[in-house]
Amino acid sequence: MTAAQRGFFSRIIDNPIIRKELKGRMRGRQGFIAIAAYLGLMSFFISVFYLLLAADNGLSGDPGFLQTVGKAIFSAVVLLELLALAFIGPALTSGAISSERERKTFDLLRASLLSARSIVFGKLGSAAAFLLLLIFTALPIQSLAFFLGGVGAAEIVISTLMLVVTALFFCALGLFFSSLSQRTLVSTVLSYAFILVSFVFFFFFLFFLNILGVIGSSAYKPLEELMNAAAWLLLSINPFFAAVVSEIILIEEQNLFLTAGGYLGSTSFPLPSPWIVYIVFHIALTALLLSLSVYFVARPDQ
């Protein structure tokens, strides 16, 4: 390990906020109960999904069919995890700063030598560590798909990357609203409202694109292609679209990174696979939300 890496890890370990939060979260039974409940629900849904597939098709020894079942189970686990992260991420962080304000401990932290960045990254680190624990404890359930086959290393890497970025994003989202709000209730409502609005916007956009597809194409080809590319990029920032469509592209086009067809039809230039757009966009948005959170925490009262 290089000195820089050692410095990075010791900074994380030395951050008193991370240590305090992790200790608090894992103290007593509640942390273990949360993990057990998460894994129990995940196992239950996958079992139901598996039994439905088996009941519909009967599990013969056909390797092709078993591989399809393997892929389906793997995808189902990833989608369930994405959904779980959207719920759990903001729940872990939407009270991170506002609860300090409510407990009257925020001033004690701000009057100390702890920088606003340490406070924000400490809160993010502890929440993300818990979410990563959830993601990694679900790996054995994901690996059930390996018994059936059909899941490649690339899919595992991409899905894990997407899950990690999603976890960080939802934590950053909760943290941002928490740094803005005086009350945890307000920041929690704002976090979930943002998620709800973004999903509603996604479905409206999808609906609008379908109408556009029915109306027909523009006479001006470059404009149509540009609109197609823009629509593709916008759709790709939805986690479920990005996960499902990336998998479809991988199966149908055998390409991990690029696709020839957008949502409204093929383009003359290749478009990035949705998972790439998703990851780049969410890393940028996460960085922006964290910077704003640091700003709001550092800002002296007016």
Next chain:
Amino acid sequence: MSAIIEFKDISKRFGRRIAVNSLNFNIENGEIFGLVGPNGAGKTTTMRMLVTLLKPDHGEIYVGGYSALKFPNEARRQIGFMPDTFGVYGDMTVQEYLDFFGACYKIQPRQRANLINDLLDLVDLGHRRHDMVDTLSMGLKQRLSLARVLIHDPSILVLDEPASGLDPRARVEIRELLLEVARLGKTILFSSHILADVGELCSRVGILEDGKLAALGTLEQLSAHVMPHRRIQIGLLNRREEAQAALQFMEGVSEVRAVENGRAALEVDFSGGDEDLHQLLAKLLAQGFPVVHFSEETQNLEEVFMRATKGIVS
């Protein structure tokens, strides 16, 4: 002595309300300075600006020679701040609470362990070190808060209402602790509504009203400022009216009032030194007045406060 805290023309406005208005004063190294004033006078705002939690609209604050606005970390390093509310992490033990704040002030873990032991001994909480913070009484929480304030060995303690909400015993204990801390050479700035505590603890007092400094100085200076006369209580067995008439013509006496505080007595406004006061008593006795009680009213911060302030709340 040199100034360790300097407020230079500090002003702060919240909307249309002026919370602090052109505040100018210094606090000397090692002194216990009391900030008193009615609710809304600007005490907490002044303290929050000092500890860098609030930005003044105008002026400059220096802490140990450093501008608190330009070098907030230097100010934070030198100041231990106790707000008027106790910040609780209910899911922590007493020891973890101090360890956490020690880490917030970047004190090395090995050094922290020794410091925590010493501080718990100082505030007499060693036997509760493994108890959850939530289980402590208000008085013990305040003692823990004082230990937290001292964790990074600051030279200045800023304490906003440290005795508020405490029972009389806890109040006395906190007062004793503050005196002990002051003996360690710390400068203490504290605000309180309990004027008896301020009068007993502080070497100097600042009276704030409507965001302005209404009075500043030692208790003696303030008394002399708002009450230019010494006030003498004279108890008599009888012949009060005659004594009142005689006193009015004696040297140094400006006013004589008849008062009833359990027995017939006179209250005399007197200007002069102790020798003159002795002469006054001697003259009374020489004229055969049956004096049974002769005492000077001690300087009372409450009275000074009432005279210095007008009851204005911004």
